[in-house]
Every structure is written in structure tokens, then in C-alpha cells.
Amino acid sequence: xxxxxxxxxxxxxxxxxxxxxxxxxxxxxxxxxxxxxxxxxxxxxxxxxxxxxxxxxxxxxxxxxxxxxxxxxxxxxxxxxxxxxxxxxxxxxxxxxxxxxxxxxxxxxxxxxxxxxxxxxxxxxxxxxxxxxxxxxxxxxxxxxxxxxxxxxxxxxxxxxxxxxxxxxxxxxxxxxxxxxxxxxxxxxxxxxxxxxxxxxxxxxxxxxxxxxxxxxxxxxxxxxxxxxxxxxxxxxxxxxxxxxxxxxxxxxxxxxxxxxxxxxxxxxxxxxxxxxxxxxxxxxxxxxxxxxxxxxxxxxxxxxxxxxxxxxxxxxxxxxxxxxxxxxxxxxxxxxxxxx
Amino acid sequence: xxxxxxxxxxxxxxxxxxxxxxxxxxxxxxxxxxxxxxxxxxxxxxxxxxxxxxxxxxxxxxxxxxxxxxxxxxxxxxxxxxxxxxxxxxxxxxxxxxxxxxxxxxxxxxxxxxxxxxxxxxxxxxxxxxxxxxxxxxxxxxxxxxxxxxxxxxxxxxxxxxxxxxxxxxxxxxxxxxxxxxxxxxxxxxxxxxxxxxxxxxxxxxxxxxxxxxxxxxxxxxxxxxxxxxxxxxxxxxxxxxxxxxxxxxxxxxxxxxxxxxxxxxxxxxxxxxxxxxxxxx
Numbered sequence: 001x002x003x004x005x006x007x008x009x010x011x012x013x014x015x016x017x018x019x020x021x022x023x024x025x026x027x028x029x030x031x032x033x034x035x036x037x038x039x040x041x042x043x044x045x046x047x048x049x050x051x052x053x054x055x056x057x058x059x060x061x062x063x064x065x066x067x068x069x070x071x072x073x074x075x076x077x078x079x080x081x082x083x084x085x086x087x088x089x090x091x092x093x094x095x096x097x098x099x100x101x102x103x104x105x106x107x108x109x110x111x112x113x114x115x116x117x118x119x120x121x122x123x124x125x126x127x128x129x130x131x132x133x134x135x136x137x138x139x140x141x142x143x144x145x146x147x148x149x150x151x152x153x154x155x156x157x158x159x160x161x162x163x164x165x166x167x168x169x170x171x172x173x174x175x176x177x178x179x180x181x182x183x184x185x186x187x188x189x190x191x192x193x194x195x196x197x198x199x200x201x202x203x204x205x206x207x208x209x210x211x212x213x214x215x216x217x218x219x220x221x222x223x224x225x226x227x228x229x230x231x232x233x234x235x236x237x238x239x240x241x242x243x244x245x246x247x248x249x250x251x252x253x254x255x256x257x258x259x260x261x262x263x264x265x266x267x268x269x270x271x272x273x274x275x276x277x278x279x280x281x282x283x284x285x286x287x288x289x290x291x292x293x294x295x296x297x298x299x300x301x302x303x304x305x306x307x308x309x310x311x312x313x314x315x316x317x318x319x320x321x322x323x324x325x326x327x328x329x330x331x332x333x334x335x336x337x338x339x340x341x
Numbered sequence: 342x343x344x345x346x347x348x349x350x351x352x353x354x355x356x357x358x359x360x361x362x363x364x365x366x367x368x369x370x371x372x373x374x375x376x377x378x379x380x381x382x383x384x385x386x387x388x389x390x391x392x393x394x395x396x397x398x399x400x401x402x403x404x405x406x407x408x409x410x411x412x413x414x415x416x417x418x419x420x421x422x423x424x425x426x427x428x429x430x431x432x433x434x435x436x437x438x439x440x441x442x443x444x445x446x447x448x449x450x451x452x453x454x455x456x457x458x459x460x461x462x463x464x465x466x467x468x469x470x471x472x473x474x475x476x477x478x479x480x481x482x483x484x485x486x487x488x489x490x491x492x493x494x495x496x497x498x499x500x501x502x503x504x505x506x507x508x509x510x511x512x513x514x515x516x517x518x519x520x521x522x523x524x525x526x527x528x529x530x531x532x533x534x535x536x537x538x539x540x541x542x543x544x545x546x547x548x549x550x551x552x553x554x555x556x557x558x559x560x561x562x563x564x565x566x567x568x569x570x571x572x573x574x575x576x577x578x579x580x581x582x583x584x585x586x587x588x589x590x591x592x593x594x595x596x597x598x599x600x601x602x603x604x605x606x607x608x609x610x611x612x613x614x615x616x617x618x619x620x621x622x623x
Binding site: 050052072073074075077078079081082083085086087088089098099102103140143144147 | 512514515517518519520521522523524525528533536537539
């Protein structure tokens with residue numbers, strides 16, 4: 001059980017900065033998701049925690065031990081790779097107990113228990129070559145988990161498995177973590193995985209840590225327009241506007257769309273007005289008006305495009321045509337640089 | 342329909358070009374001297390009087406009234422070819438694999454790998470005279486190990502480049518997975534990397550072995566009498582009375598075809614499977 005402290009962690013590849021100096025504390029026994037689009041620096045961060053890459057600057061501490069000079073074999077971390085990295089010349093059992101054999105531990109009982117847990121018992125003596133990707137990823141998770149590492153790192157482990165199996169594995173991974181109480185760092189670009197499994201989410205973009213918080217914190221109170229847009233499907237509506245002070249409150253002039261209801265707090269000049277598609281309601285009396293341009297019906301929900309705005313309603317909702325009035329629900333206000341006001 | 346016929350004809354033509362000379366060699370190997378050349382009677386595909394005399398002759402038995410007994414048998418040349426080609430292959434594969442792994446995993450830039458392949462831009466013959474002088478000085482002339490050393494050096498770039506391509510294709514995550522589990526670098530190499538490389542290693546070894554096995558010119562220059570190889574020995578199979586000993590040459594050719602064929606059959610599984618890392622996202 002170990003907390004991970006990243007202090008001013010930086011990584012540059014030649015002239016390219018993959019990770020701007022980053023401070024992050026991952027608590028003991030916490031499930032933290034590193035979430036961001038491809039190339040945002042999340043895997044680089046993970047590789048440095050594992051010791052596969054050397055930081056250009058900053059420090060990594062496990063508890064109070066500085067990991068700077070500790071090679072990856074001695075860090076005692078478990079690592080699950082996106083592409084499984086199964087040793088294809090070995091059987092399922094040999095893969096599963098590989099770490100134990102390396103450590104000179106009797107693999108018998110623990111291998112059996114782990115195989116049972118992951119439903120691999122019947123496959124133990126099969127060659128690992130030719131097994132389905134679902135099984136391979138399960139095996140890869142088992143191979144790391146069997147060592148009961150205090151820190152468990154997973155690099156997009158579910159991005160290659162099929163959708164149905166992904167849902168199963170999300171639940172299994174979470175219960176695995178509850179059972180062993182490891183500190184778990186989970187890299188993903190899939191917000192659903194991050195939202196459903198993580199205790200906290202660290203959102204990254206372009207090598208910069210954007211926001212750290214519980215799933216609901218980052219969803220409801222995004223720190224900036226990137227986080228607002230990245231989380232949610234579809235992401236938050238962001239409309240450019242002009243803040244107009246009215247007493248102690250602020251209204252945003254959205255140009256032809258209209259003038260928003262008052263919001264608390266001082267603001268002035270150009271701002272971005274954000275609100276969740278799920279919170280939009282249709283209201284003929286609302287001062288905000290936009291034409292219905294497109295309706296996507298996707299099973300349980302329908303996504304209504306009102307010009308630049310997206311709104312999500314239950315499937316059966318009657319959608320009027322033409323120009324409709326709408327209320328935005330709980331709005332967020334961002335300044336000209338995209339930061340939350 | 343026409344397409345299928347043309348296709349079949351093309352395949353037959355290609356097969357004829359490759360197989361007829363080999364079949365002719367097989368036929369010749371079992372013909373007595375009277376059937377080697379069209380003297381009086383027409384040449385036939387099937388020997389009229391099949392005999393093993395050619396093989397016996399190569400190993401010093403018999404000889405006929407037409408041909409004088411050989412002053413040396415084919416035993417030593419076969420031994421010489423086996424020793425020099427396999428030890429040469431061992432040298433090339435060991436050094437080539439080690440270099441390829443090092444440069445693939447830890448090397449930077451393309452200069453060194455390119456420099457190595459540049460050795461192949463240079464015809465080996467261009468340096469053989471200097472090599473002969475060095476080998477003479479070192480006492481390596483006309484020895485199997487002197488020849489093996491040159492074979493190893495000449496085929497090293499091939500071994501290196503083949504193995505480098507394979508190592509480059511092998512995802513580093515597999516090794517990192519083993520490293521994270523607490524394996525040392527050396528152990529990762531011997532227990533994970535090399536076993537997973539079994540197929541490429543086998544394929545590259547066979548390729549290098551065949552290059553060494555079929556060399557004529559280097560052996561011609563570096564061996565004189567004691568350790569001549571099969572190709573050099575084969576060229577010397579003639580007699581003052583009958584000229585070229587076609588039957589004996591064909592018999593020796595048949596013997597020379599055995600090791601590559603046997604090796605090929607032994608590692609066929611690996612050759613066919615080639616390089617498939619089935620457990621990885623391709």
C-alpha cells in the first residue's frame with residue numbers, strides 16, 4: 001500500500017515536451033484514472049512511474065522513497081500493457097506464474113487462486129498463442145495481479161477488447177482493486193472507463209495536467225473549457241459571448257441566441273458560456289432561442305442539435321421543429337483563456 | 342478458363358526450368374560412365390543400367406577401367422564443407438544476433454546498421470587477396486577454421502540485418518513486461534526474447550548456412566588441398582582420359598543437396614509460421 005507523489009515531473013523528447021512539470025499525488029489505495037486524448041502525455045507519465053522512461057526533471061516518490069535511481073525491476077509495480085505483451089512461447093500457466101517463478105516463490109496455490117478469480121482455470125495448460133484478445137488481456141491482468149503489487153499500473157488495458165467484454169472487465173477490475181486495495185493508476189482515453197472505475201480522475205491535454213478531482217467534480221465543475229468539452233458524450237456546450245454586469249449578477253450576451261439568465265459572480269468582457277446537453281430543457285418562454293437543425297435518435301436517448309448547441313432528451317420526447325426556446329440548466333462560465341470563473 | 346490454362350502453362354514452364362536440371366542430376370548420379378555422354382546411343386532420362394558406382398567411386402571404392410582411382414575421396418571435402426559452413430553460420434548468427442539486438446534496443450541513429458550493410462556493397466572477392474595474405478601470415482590457409490572465420494565475417498551483415506528487422510518488429514512491451522516482473526536484462530534476453538525469436542532465428546540460420554554451404558570462390562582461394570570444400574572438390578573431378586566425370590559430379594551434387602534439404606525440413610514449421618507474434622495487436 002503506497003502513495004505516489006509526482007513532484008515537478010517533466011519529460012522532453014529532444015525539442016518536444018511530452019510532459020510539462022506536473023505535480024500530482026496519488027493516494028494510498030486510490031484508483032486514479034489518467035484521462036486524456038492520444039498524445040496528451042498520460043502514457044509517458046505512466047511509463048515514468050513504472051521506470052521504463054527516465055524523467056527529464058522532477059521526482060517520483062513511492063511513499064517517502066525517491067524512485068529516481070530504482071530500476072523498474074525493483075519498483076515492485078504491476079504493469080498491464082495495452083497490447084497485452086503475453087509471452088507467446090509459454091502456456092497460460094507459465095505466463096501467469098512468471099513473476100512468482102522469477103521471485104523464487106512457489107507458484108502453485110496463488111496461480112490456482114488467480115486463475116479461478118479470472119476464470120482461466122480450464123485454460124491453464126493451453127499454449128497462450130492463439131487465444132482470443134479478451135482472454136489474453138485477462139491473462140495479462142492476472143500475470144501482474146498475482147504478484148500483489150502495491151502499485152498497479154494499467155495502460156489502456158481495455159482498448160483492444162470488444163465492447164461487451166469491456167463492460168465486464170470494468171466491473172472485474174474495480175472489484176479486483178477493492179479486494180487487494182492497491183494503489184491503481186489507470187491510463188485511458190475512454191471517459192466511461194474513467195468515470196465508472198476511478199476514485200479520482202486526472203485530466204490531461206498536451207502534456208499539461210488540466211484538472212484532478214472525483215468523477216463528479218470534473219464532470220460538474222470542469223476547470224476549463226478543455227475538460228468541459230472532453231467529458232460527457234456529447235461534451236459540454238460552449239458558446240462565446242459577452243459578460244454583462246447586472247447588479248451583483250452577470251448575464252451573458254450570446255448575440256443572436258439571446259441574453260442568458262443571470263448567474264452569480266462578477267465577470268466582464270468576452271467569456272465562454274457552458275452548459276451540459278443533458279440539462280437543457282425546452283421552454284417556449286425562454287429568452288434563448290435556436291432553430292432545431294437535426295435530431296439523432298440513438299435508442300434510449302435522442303440528441304437534438306439546436307445550431308451549435310446539443311441537447312439530450314429521453315427517447316420518447318416530442319421535438320418541435322423550427323425555432324425553439326430552451327433553458328440551459330446549471331451553467332459554467334469560462335474566461336477568455338478558457339479557465340473557469 | 343483461358344486464364345486458368347495460361348496459369349497452368351506458366352507454372353509448368355517455371356517448374357520445368359527449376360526441376361529438369363535437378364532431375365537430370367539425379368538421373369546422372371545413377372548412370373554408369375557409358376551413359377554419361379551420347380556415344381552411339383541416345384541419352385535417356387532413366388538410366389539403362391542404374392548403378393551406385395558413382396557414389397562408391399567418390400568414397401574411393403572401385404573405379405572402372407575407364408577412370409583412374411581417385412587420389413582422394415569425397416569424405417574430407419564433405420567434412421570440410423560441413424565444418425566451415427556450420428561454424429561460419431554459428432559465428433555470423435551469434436555476432437549478428439547480439440549486434441542486432443543491441444542496436445535494435447539501445448542503438449541510436451541509422452549509421453552503424455547502414456555501415457554494416459555497406460560491407461555487402463563490396464564484393465568479397467575484392468578483399469580476398471589481402472585476406473589470403475593475412476591468412477597465410479596467420480597460418481589459417483587451407484584450414485577449415487580459417488575458412489569458417491571468413492564465412493562468418495562475410496555473412497555477418499546478412500545475419501545482422503535479418504535479425505535486426507525481426508527484433509525491430511518485436512514489441513518492446515513484451516520485454517518490459519518481463520522486466521517489470523523483476524527479470525534481469527540478460528534473463529529477459531535468454532528466456533523471453535530468444536525463445537520468441539525461435540522462428541526468425543531458424544529462418545535466418547538456414548539462409549546464412551545455405552550462403553556458406555554453396556560458396557565456391559572463397560574456398561577456392563583459401564583452401565588448396567587438405568580442406569577443400571565440396572564445390573572446389575567437385576570442380577576437380579575430371580580425368581585425363583574421359584574428361585569431366587559427370588556421373589561422379591552428379592552424385593556429389595546429390596550428396597551436397599542433403600544438408601540444406603534436411604535442415605529445411607527440420608525447421609519447416611518455423612519457416613512456414615514465420616514471424617507471428619500472435620498475442621499482440623498487429
